[in-house]
Amino acid sequence: MSGTPPVVPPKLWWPELLGSPATPAVMKIKQDRPDVSVEVLPPGAPLTPEFNPERVRVFIDLNGLVAQVPIIG
Template sequence: MAGADPTRTSWPEVVGIPATPAVMKINHDRSDVAIEVLPDGTKVPKGFNAKRVRVFFDAKESQGLVVRTPVVG
């Protein structure tokens, strides 16, 4: 695994893996952001936040797999 990258803004490689390891990867790369873990389909307020990453997972799937690329915002 590569080292932390404070300029990183997206994590396409975590799509399809369980949410917990995805959060660990994002936190490793960007410990400066707050990570929100949400079931896919959750309504969220619009607006950009440079210190937030949302991880959407499949709540119907037993492993809670990430369903879309987490991005800063």
């Protein structure tokens, strides 16, 4: 035992944000992962298909609530 704290892997998804308002969801993601950019996308927004490990997309519904689990990509 070296007394070194265990390494915690970076968070990759946020299931607890499903159904949350967009603004607090974005703030939580930025708090957890300040190294990624966060995009808020309304229904029907055009998307690019590539995976981006430095991005989290937050899909919202017409009421501004998170409609899908935000995930890195």
